[in-house]
Amino acid sequence: xxxxxxxxxxxxxxxxxxxxxxxxxxxxxxxxxRSHDMSQHAPCMSEVVxxxxxxxxxxxxxxIANENRVPxxxxxxxxxxxxxxxxxxxxxxxxxxxxxxxxxxxxxxxQVTVEAGLGYKDxxxxxxxxxxxxAPDPGANASIGGxxxxxxxxxxxxxxxxxxDNVLAIEVALADGRLxxxxxxxxxxxxxxxxxxxxxxxxxTLGVITxxxxxxxPVPTVMSSVVxxxxxxxxxxxTVVAIRGSGxxxxxxxFIGAKSAAIxxxxxxxxxGEYPTLLxxxxxxxxxxxxxxxxxxxxxxxxxxxxxxHTTTDAAERKQMWTARHHNFETKVRVFPDYKWQLMDIAxxxxxxxxxxxxxxxxxxxxxxxxxxxxxAGDGNLHVEMPYKDExxxxxxxxxxxxxxxxxxxxxxxxxGEHGVGIGKAKFMDRExxxxxxxxxxxxxxxxPKGILNPGKIFPPKSxx
Amino acid sequence: xxxxxxxxxxxxxxxxxxxxxxxxxxxxxxxxxRSHDMSQHAPCMSEVVxxxxxxxxxxxxxxIANENRVPxxxxxxxxxxxxxxxxxxxxxxxxxxxxxxxxxxxxxxxQVTVEAGLGYKDxxxxxxxxxxxxAPDPGANASIGGxxxxxxxxxxxxxxxxxxDNVLAIEVALADGRLxxxxxxxxxxxxxxxxxxxxxxxxxTLGVITxxxxxxxPVPTVMSSVVxxxxxxxxxxxTVVAIRGSGxxxxxxxFIGAKSAAIxxxxxxxxxGEYPTLLxxxxxxxxxxxxxxxxxxxxxxxxxxxxxxHTTTDAAERKQMWTARHHNFETKVRVFPDYKWQLMDIAxxxxxxxxxxxxxxxxxxxxxxxxxxxxxAGDGNLHVEMPYKDExxxxxxxxxxxxxxxxxxxxxxxxxGEHGVGIGKAKFMDRExxxxxxxxxxxxxxxxPKGILNPGKIFPPKSxx
Numbered sequence: 001x002x003x004x005x006x007x008x009x010x011x012x013x014x015x016x017x018x019x020x021x022x023x024x025x026x027x028x029x030x031x032x033x034r035s036h037d038m039s040q041h042a043p044c045m046s047e048v049v050x051x052x053x054x055x056x057x058x059x060x061x062x063x064i065a066n067e068n069r070v071p072x073x074x075x076x077x078x079x080x081x082x083x084x085x086x087x088x089x090x091x092x093x094x095x096x097x098x099x100x101x102x103x104x105x106x107x108x109x110x111q112v113t114v115e116a117g118l119g120y121k122d123x124x125x126x127x128x129x130x131x132x133x134x135a136p137d138p139g140a141n142a143s144i145g146g147x148x149x150x151x152x153x154x155x156x157x158x159x160x161x162x163x164x165d166n167v168l169a170i171e172v173a174l175a176d177g178r179l180x181x182x183x184x185x186x187x188x189x190x191x192x193x194x195x196x197x198x199x200x201x202x203x204x205t206l207g208v209i210t211x212x213x214x215x216x217x218p219v220p221t222v223m224s225s226v227v228x229x230x231x232x233x234x235x236x237x238x239t240v241v242a243i244r245g246s247g248x249x250x251x252x253x254x255f256i257g258a259k260s261a262a263i264x265x266x267x268x269x270x271x272x273g274e275y276p277t278l279l280x281x282x283x284x285x286x287x288x289x290x291x292x293x294x295x296x297x298x299x300x301x302x303x304x305x306x307x308x309x310h311t312t313t314d315a316a317e318r319k320q321m322w323t324a325r326h327h328n329f330e331t332k333v334r335v336f337p338d339y340k341w342q343l344m345d346i347a348x349x350x351x352x353x354x355x356x357x358x359x360x361x362x363x364x365x366x367x368x369x370x371x372x373x374x375x376x377a378g379d380g381n382l383h384v385e386m387p388y389k390d391e392x393x394x395x396x397x398x399x400x401x402x403x404x405x406x407x408x409x410x411x412x413x414x415x416x417g418e419h420g421v422g423i424g425k426a427k428f429m430d431r432e433x434x435x436x437x438x439x440x441x442x443x444x445x446x447x448x449p450k451g452i453l454n455p456g457k458i459f460p461p462k463s464x465x
Numbered sequence: 466x467x468x469x470x471x472x473x474x475x476x477x478x479x480x481x482x483x484x485x486x487x488x489x490x491x492x493x494x495x496x497x498x499r500s501h502d503m504s505q506h507a508p509c510m511s512e513v514v515x516x517x518x519x520x521x522x523x524x525x526x527x528x529i530a531n532e533n534r535v536p537x538x539x540x541x542x543x544x545x546x547x548x549x550x551x552x553x554x555x556x557x558x559x560x561x562x563x564x565x566x567x568x569x570x571x572x573x574x575x576q577v578t579v580e581a582g583l584g585y586k587d588x589x590x591x592x593x594x595x596x597x598x599x600a601p602d603p604g605a606n607a608s609i610g611g612x613x614x615x616x617x618x619x620x621x622x623x624x625x626x627x628x629x630d631n632v633l634a635i636e637v638a639l640a641d642g643r644l645x646x647x648x649x650x651x652x653x654x655x656x657x658x659x660x661x662x663x664x665x666x667x668x669x670t671l672g673v674i675t676x677x678x679x680x681x682x683p684v685p686t687v688m689s690s691v692v693x694x695x696x697x698x699x700x701x702x703x704t705v706v707a708i709r710g711s712g713x714x715x716x717x718x719x720f721i722g723a724k725s726a727a728i729x730x731x732x733x734x735x736x737x738g739e740y741p742t743l744l745x746x747x748x749x750x751x752x753x754x755x756x757x758x759x760x761x762x763x764x765x766x767x768x769x770x771x772x773x774x775h776t777t778t779d780a781a782e783r784k785q786m787w788t789a790r791h792h793n794f795e796t797k798v799r800v801f802p803d804y805k806w807q808l809m810d811i812a813x814x815x816x817x818x819x820x821x822x823x824x825x826x827x828x829x830x831x832x833x834x835x836x837x838x839x840x841x842a843g844d845g846n847l848h849v850e851m852p853y854k855d856e857x858x859x860x861x862x863x864x865x866x867x868x869x870x871x872x873x874x875x876x877x878x879x880x881x882g883e884h885g886v887g888i889g890k891a892k893f894m895d896r897e898x899x900x901x902x903x904x905x906x907x908x909x910x911x912x913x914p915k916g917i918l919n920p921g922k923i924f925p926p927k928s929x930x
Contacts, residue, residue, distance in 0.1 A: 197662030218712035247683035
C-alpha cells in the first residue's frame with residue numbers, strides 16, 4: 001500500500017500550468033519509454049511525464065509534487081544499469097530531455113556550464129572545436145544530469161577521475177521547490193559544507209540537478225592505444241597492478257576476459273582472439289612522451305609474459321577498438337539474443353584485483369554459470385556479465401552475484417563502482433556502510449521529509465514506508 | 466548568554482574515566498596553548514583539554530559532551546588561519562595530538578591509513594622510503610585531521626588536487642557519540658551518499674574525523690623549479706593564464722608580488738629582486754619529459770616578456786626556493802615585528818585572475834594600505850596580506866578585505882580557497898551561497914541538534930543561539 005497519492009486532474013492542471021501543455025503527457029507510449037533503463041530490472045510506469053524547460057519549472061513541479069505527496073523520479077537518457085530512473089511508485093517522470101543546452105563555454109578556464117539534460121556525447125561533439133572535452137566517459141550517451149546523479153565513471157576514470165572529480169558547481173531543485181546553487185567556478189573551494197558532493201551520486205533522492213559547471217580537459221595531442229594479450233588471467237591482472245605501480249599515468253587500462261575478447265574481436269573485425277586481454281590508452285602532450293610511455297608499457301607487458309603486444313596511434317584503428325569496448329554490452333545482447341543478463345559492477349583496491357578475479361572464476365564454476373568479465377582494471381572496477389534463460393539459472397546468478405559483491409566489500413571495496421545503488425544494490429548498503437546508512441537516512445529525511453524523490457532507490461525497502 | 470553548560474566536576478570525572486587521568490588537563494598553560502591558531506583572531510580558552518588515544522574514546526567524549534550540552538572544538542596542530550580550532554564558547558578542546566600513528570601503508574595501492582592527529586610533514590617523512598607522498602601541501606606541518614576538516618590545499622593543488630581530492634575513506638565520531646566509517650579503499654565509489662565529502666571541509670562542526678585513508682602519489686623521478694621575473698603584474702598574471710591554457714600539467718604555479726619577492730629573496734638568500742615573480746615546479750616521470758615541459762614554459766614566459774627565467778633541478782636550490790615560499794608568512798611576521806596582519810584567502814576562475822589582481826591593487830591604493838600579494842595562481846587562489854599597527858588602519862584593512870572578497874565572489878569565485886570559513890569568513894556565507902546556506906544549516910541541525918560541535922564557526926552568529 002503506497003503512502004503516495006495518485007495523480008488526479010487537479011494535479012495535472014497545476015503541472016500543466018507550470019510547463020505548458022506541450023511539455024506534459026499521460027500517453028502510454030511516453031510513459032512506457034521511460035519505464036525502464038538498460039538493466040533487467042522490471043519496468044514500472046509513471047502516471048505522467050513532465051518535461052521542464054527551465055530550472056524554475058523543475059523546482060515548481062517538485063513543489064506541486066511535495067504538496068500533493070506524489071513521487072518524482074528524474075529521467076535523463078535511460079542509459080543507467082541499476083534501475084536508477086525507474087518510477088517504482090508511479091507518479092511523475094521528470095524528464096530533463098528538453099533542458100539540453102550549453103549555457104556557456106568558459107574556454108579559457110577549461111569549463112562549461114550546461115543544462116542537466118544534455119547528452120555526454122553531444123556535449124563532447126560541441127566542445128571539439130574548442131580543443132576541449134569532458135573526460136568522464138560512461139560509454140553510452142548518458143545525460144550529464146544522470147552522470148552527476150549516479151556519479152558515473154568509465155574507461156578514462158583511471159587518469160581523469162569519475163564524474164564527481166570533474167564538477168565545480170551545480171544548481172539543484174529540492175523536494176520542497178527551493179532552487180539552490182552550490183559550488184563555484186574557482187578550482188579551489190573551502191567555503192562551507194560540500195553540498196555539491198552530497199547531491200552528486202544521490203541518484204535523484206535528495207534533489208534534482210538542473211545545471212552544472214564541469215571541468216574540461218584539453219584534447220591530448222597524441223593518443224595511442226595498446227592491446228596486450230596474455231596466456232592466463234593471472235598474468236594479465238598482475239600486469240595491471242604492475243603498470244599502476246609504475247606510476248605511469250595511463251588514460252585507460254581495461255581488462256577484457258577471454259570470452260569477452262573473443263566476442264568483441266569477432267563482432268567488430270578485430271584480431272584479439274580468445275585470450276585475457278588488456279586494452280590501454282595513453283594520452284600525451286608531446287609525441288616524445290607518448291613514445292616513452294609506450295616503451296615502458298611494452299617492457300612491463302613483456303616482462304610479465306604477454307603473448308602479443310600491438311600498439312597504434314592510427315585514429316581509425318583506435319576508434320574501432322574503443323567502439324568494440326564501448327559497445328560491449330549491446331554486442332553481447334545481440335550475440336545471445338534469447339538471454340537475459342545479471343550485470344555486476346564492483347570495485348576493489350587494485351592490489352586486491354587478482355584475488356577478486358580468482359574468486360569470481362571459482363564462484364562461476366561452483367554455480368556452473370557462464371560469466372564474462374570486463375572491467376576498468378586500472379581503478380579496480382570490474383563488471384561480470386552472467387547470461388541466463390531460465391529461472392533456475394537466474395537464481396544461481398543472483399546467488400553468485402551476492403557472493404561476489406560480499407567478497408568485494410570484504411576486500412575493502414564497494415558494491416558499486418560506477419552504476420550506483422539504484423534497485424539492485426540496495427540490499428548491500430547495510431553490509432557495506434554499517435552504521436553510516438543511518439546517517440544517510442537522516443539526511444534523506446531532512447531534505448525530503450515526505451519521501452517524494454525517487455522512492456525505492458538506494459535504501460532497502462523498509463525505509464520507504 | 467551561552468546556551469552551553471559549564472564543565473563541572475561530574476563532567477570532568479566522566480571524561481577522565483574515558484581517557485584516563487594522563488590524557489586530560491585543566492591547566493591554564495595547556496588551555497592557553499590551544500586558545501589560538503596562526504591567525505589574528507582573538508584567543509579564547511577552553512575549560513579542559515582532552516587527548517583521546519582511540520577513536521572510541523573520541524566518540525565517548527562527544528557522547529558525554531552532548532548529554533551535558535558542552536561545546537567541543539577539535540584541535541589538530543593549530544596551524545589554521547581562520548580561527549577554525551579556537552574554542553569560542555569554552556568547553557572541551559578535543560586534541561587529536563596523541564592519535565598520531567600510521568595504521569597501515571598500502572604501498573601497492575598508493576594508499577595510507579592514518580590517525581587524524583598525525584602531522585602532514587611527519588607523514589611524508591615516514592612515506593619517503595616507499596617512494597610515495599601525500600600530495601596536498603598546506604605548507605605548515607598541519608595535522609591530517611585538520612587538513613581534512615578544513616579541506617586544506619596549497620602549492621601543489623594545481624596538479625594533485627586539494628585534500629578533498631585525495632581521500633578515500635574516513636572514520637568520524639558524531640555529536641551523539643556514534644562512530645561511523647564512510648568511503649572505501651577502491652578508487653571508484655558509487656554506493657550511496659557521499660558522506661566523505663560532507664565531513665571534509667565541515668571544520669569539525671558536523672563530526673570529528675578520527676582516521677583517514679589517503680591517496681598517495683609516487684615521488685616524481687624529476688623535479689624542476691622555474692623562476693620567471695616580470696616587469697609588470699599584468700604580464701606575470703597573463704603568463705599564468707597562458708601556461709594553464711597550454712594544457713601543461715605544472716605541479717606548482719605560484720604568483721609572488723614584487724614586495725613579497727623582495728622580502729623572501731632577501732631573507733632567504735635568493736636573487737629574485739623586487740619584481741612580480743612566478744615560481745613554478747614541474748614533476749615528471751622521465752627526464753626527457755621534464756626537458757620538454759621546461760622548454761614550453763620557457764617559451765611562454767619569453768613570449769609574454771619575462772625579464773629573467775631561471776631553471777634548476779638542483780635539490781638544494783629547489784629546497785631553498787620552496788622553503789622561502791612555505792615560510793612566507795613567518796618571514797613577514799619577523800620582518801615587520803610590530804605589526805598585526807589581516808590575511809585574505811580568495812579564489813577565482815583563472816581567467817578572472819588578472820581582473821582580481823588589478824582590483825586589489827586599486828583597492829589597496831584607495832584605502833592607502835600596504836598589501837602584499839602571494840598566491841597559488843595556477844588554480845586562481847590568492848592571498849593578500851595587509852599589515853597594520855593602529856585601529857584606524859585595521860578598520861581600513863577590514864573594509865578593503867570586504868570589498869576584495871565581494872569582488873572574488875562576483876567573479877564566480879569563493880570567499881575561501883583553502884583556509885576554510887572559520888570565524889573570519891562567516892559573514893560572507895549568505896552572499897556567496899545564497900539559499901544554499903539554509904540547507905547547510907538544516908544538515909548541521911540534523912547531525913548536531915544541540916550545537917555542541919565547534920560552535921561559532923562557518924555560520925554567522927545568529928545560527929548558534
